[in-house]
Amino acid sequence: MEIDLQKLPFDLDFHPSSQLVSVGLITGDLHLYRYAADSTPVRVFEVSAHKESCRAVRFINEGRAILTGSPDFSILATDVETGTQVARVDDAHGAAVNRLVNLTETTIASGDDDGCVKVWDTRQRSCCNTFSVHEEYISDMTYAADSHKLVATSGDGTLSVCNLRSSKVQTRSEFSEDELLSVVIMKNGRKVICGTQTGTLLLYSWGFFKDCSDRFVDLSPNSVDALLKLDEERVITASENGVISLVGILPNRIIQPIAEHSEYPVERLAFSHEKKFLGSISHDNMLKLWDLEDILQGSGNIAKSSSAVDDSDSDDMDVDTSGPKSKRGTKRTANPGQMQGNFFADL
Numbered sequence: 001m002e003i004d005l006q007k008l009p010f011d012l013d014f015h016p017s018s019q020l021v022s023v024g025l026i027t028g029d030l031h032l033y034r035y036a037a038d039s040t041p042v043r044v045f046e047v048s049a050h051k052e053s054c055r056a057v058r059f060i061n062e063g064r065a066i067l068t069g070s071p072d073f074s075i076l077a078t079d080v081e082t083g084t085q086v087a088r089v090d091d092a093h094g095a096a097v098n099r100l101v102n103l104t105e106t107t108i109a110s111g112d113d114d115g116c117v118k119v120w121d122t123r124q125r126s127c128c129n130t131f132s133v134h135e136e137y138i139s140d141m142t143y144a145a146d147s148h149k150l151v152a153t154s155g156d157g158t159l160s161v162c163n164l165r166s167s168k169v170q171t172r173s174e175f176s177e178d179e180l181l182s183v184v185i186m187k188n189g190r191k192v193i194c195g196t197q198t199g200t201l202l203l204y205s206w207g208f209f210k211d212c213s214d215r216f217v218d219l220s221p222n223s224v225d226a227l228l229k230l231d232e233e234r235v236i237t238a239s240e241n242g243v244i245s246l247v248g249i250l251p252n253r254i255i256q257p258i259a260e261h262s263e264y265p266v267e268r269l270a271f272s273h274e275k276k277f278l279g280s281i282s283h284d285n286m287l288k289l290w291d292l293e294d295i296l297q298g299s300g301n302i303a304k305s306s307s308a309v310d311d312s313d314s315d316d317m318d319v320d321t322s323g324p325k326s327k328r329g330t331k332r333t334a335n336p337g338q339m340q341g342n343f344f345a346d347l
Contacts, residue, residue: 001277001289003033003041009281011057011100013066014272020044020080021272021279022066023287024054030068030078035277035289045083049076056100060108061122069097069110075120092127093118101141101150103164109150111138117152117162133160133169140182140227144189153180153194161209171209176202182227184235186249193235193249195224201237203249216252219245228269228278238266242282246296258295261288 008026015021021041023031028050035041050070058067065077065086075092078085095114102108106122115134118127136155143150149170150162159173159180180202182195192204194212199220202212222240229235230246234255237245244259244266264283271278271292278290 001035001041003287003289005031005281005285005287008283008285009267009287010053010055011268012270012279012281012287013057013059014270014277014279015059015063015080016273017063019272020063021270021287021289022057022059023281024049024057024068026053028052028054028070028072030054030057030066032066032080032083033287035272037276037291041289047078047083049078050074052096055096055098056110058100058102058108060102062105067100067108069100071096071113073097075100075110096137099138099141101143103143103150104145107164109141109143111141111152113137115154115156117141117150117160119150119164129162129164129167131160131162131169133162133172134158136179139180142183142185144185146189151183151185151192153183155179155181159183159192159194159204159209173204173209174211176212181223181225184227184229186229186232186235188232191249193227195227195237197223199224199239201247201252203252214250214252216247216249218252219247219254223265225265225267226269228271236269236278238269238280240265242266244269244278244280244290259290262286 009023011024013022019035021033030047030049032044033041034044049068050072052070052072054068056069060067068076073093074090077087093112095112097110097112099111109119111117115136117131119129121128134154134156139153141152148164152160157176161170163170178197180194184193186193190206194202199222201216201219203214205213220239224237224239226238227235235247237247242260242262242264243257245257246255248255261280261282262284266280266282268281278292280288
């Protein structure tokens with residue numbers, strides 16, 4: 001299944017229990033679609049969520065609301081049923097909000113372009129933790145539920161572990177030679193896998209984060225922009241060349257390429273709630289839903305797509321001028337009163 005979004009998408013997320021998928025666009029718009037096997041996806045609503053691009057999207061509160069983050073420093077909660085605004089904090093961060101991740105049923109984390117991570121408690125309706133841990137943008141985050149620790153990667157080439165119980169930064173890795181773009185936890189919590197700008201996968205052993213314990217250098221000559229854990233032994237990777245691959249970890253091997261979104265970089269991957277579909281978004285302005293069983297049963301041949309868009313068709317306005325992969329100048333300072341305020345009051 002394919003959905004032509006018309007504009008560049010930055011993030012996607014599937015509803016935790018229904019056949020709904022949300023997408024954030026460069027225009028600041030939020031789209032919600034209903035999908036079903038063997039039928040054309042239907043757009044449920046399109047809302048103008050932010051003044052600038054909508055970089056991060058996550059369903060929260062058991063799927064009753066969609067949380068979005070933007071370079072305009074705001075975080076917005078939108079009602080899934082009506083598409084109306086539930087709550088907004090205009091100065092959630094002092095820099096562009098780049099990533100959102102669910103932690104528990106009542107907490108979420110947000111990361112910005114200055115390397116700051118914040119944890120929001122939906123019960124207390126406020127920001128409960130702030131970790132100023134990196135010098136560059138937060139590229140990705142994942143949560144270790146058993147130990148209540150948040151793992152973040154950054155464009156500064158380091159990985160950090162924040163302890164949510166003690167509200168302290170537990171550790172930070174040494175600087176690697178290139179940017180860390182994506183992260184997953186595998187091997188029953190024993191290994192942390194990071195995708196990098198040069199295409200190498202870095203493997204860290206849990207508890208020993210100063211330097212990586214292994215490197216998988218044969219995956220791709222292109223950056224690994226997204227990682228999605230399939231199980232404890234296998235991870236799905238998405239690269240700058242548009243190829244989506246199934247990769248085994250320890251032993252490290254490319255099991256097979258499973259899809260080719262287009263010739264453009266794949267920005268994000270996500271599973272539908274029952275893991276029937278794999279969603280991918282790319283610079284070709286398309287959201288694609290792949291039947292996971294079909295592509296995993298393939299013999300290694302890449303499922304090619306014919307929907308790539310020629311560069312000459314690009315709209316000059318489709319530029320996120322405050323993109324996360326470059327340093328920014330002066331930023332507005334966040335208002336502490338607004339940050340600690342009534343963000344989740346109506347959720």
